[in-house]
Amino acid sequence: MMWPNFFMQEEEQRFSGRGRGQRGKGLTDAQEGKIKLAFFVALVGVTLTVLAVGTEFWVEVNTYKQNHSLTCEAAHFGLWKFCQKKLWIVDVNEYRATCGPAELPGESNCSYFKFFTTGENAHIFQRVTHKDLNISAAVMSLLSITFMVMGSICITMVLSKGVEFLLKPASFFFILSGTFVLITMELFRQAVRWLIASNQNIPLEYEYSWSVACAAAAGAILIFGGGCCLILVLPALPKKPWEYCLKKANSS
Secondary structure, rough: HHHHHHHHHHHHHHHHHHHHOEEEOOEEHHHHHHHHHHHHEEEEEEEEEEHHOOOOOOOEEEEOOOOOEEEEEEEEOOOOOOEEEEHHHOOOOOOEEEEOOOOOOOOEEEEEEEHHHOOOOEEOOOOEEEHHHHHHHHHHHHHHHHHHHHHHHHHHHHHHOHHHHHHHHHHHHHHHHHHHHHHHHHHHHHHHHHHHHHHOOOOEEEEEOOHHHHHHHHHHHHHHHHHHHHHHHHHOOOOOOOHHHHHHHOOO
C-alpha cells in the first residue's frame, strides 16, 4: 500500500503547492523562470554548435593568383567534407594576392573526406590531411552533441515532471559539451597546421571562416549556460538524489 499512498501524497502536494505560488512541481515561479532562462542560453549554444558542425566553412585555403590566368583555385572544408572551387579572377578583389573568398560564385566540387569511408587521407592542393586528428575532432563534436541532448532531456524533465535533482547533471552536461566543442576546435586547428606544413612546394594561404566563429561562441555560451543553471538553482536543491527520494518516501 506504500505506492498508492505515495502518489496520493504527491497529488496533494501538487494542489497545495499552487496555493503557495508554486506550479505543483516543487519549484517556485522564480526558480522556474531562472531555469528557463539558463536553458534558453544553453539552447543558443546548442543551435550554434549544430550549425558549426553541419557546415564546411571552418577554414579556407587559397592559392595565389597566377599571371595571365583567367581562373584561380580555392578550397574550404569542415569536420566532414571539403569543397574545391575554381573562381574567376575578375570576381576576386584586384588588391587581393590570393584567390577567394570561397563564397564567390564558381565551379565547385564537394565530397566527404575519404577517411570516413575508405580510411584514406585526403589530398588538398598536393597536401595530405592528418586523418587521426580530423577523426578525433569529428568524434569530439559528436560527443558534444550527445551531452547537449542529455542536458536538454534533464532540464525538460525538471520543468515538466519536477525531477529537481536532474538540474545538477544537466549543468554538468552542458559544461562538458561546451568544453568538448573547444577541444574540437583545438584538434581541428592542429589538423589544419599539419595540412599546411605537409608540403611547401605550392605556396598557400589559409584563414578560418565563420563556422569556427560559431563553434567558439557555442563553446563559451554552453559553459556559461551550464554554469548559470548550476549557480542559480543549486542552493535550493537537495545535495544528493537519494535525499530527494528519501524525503518523498518519508512524507508518504
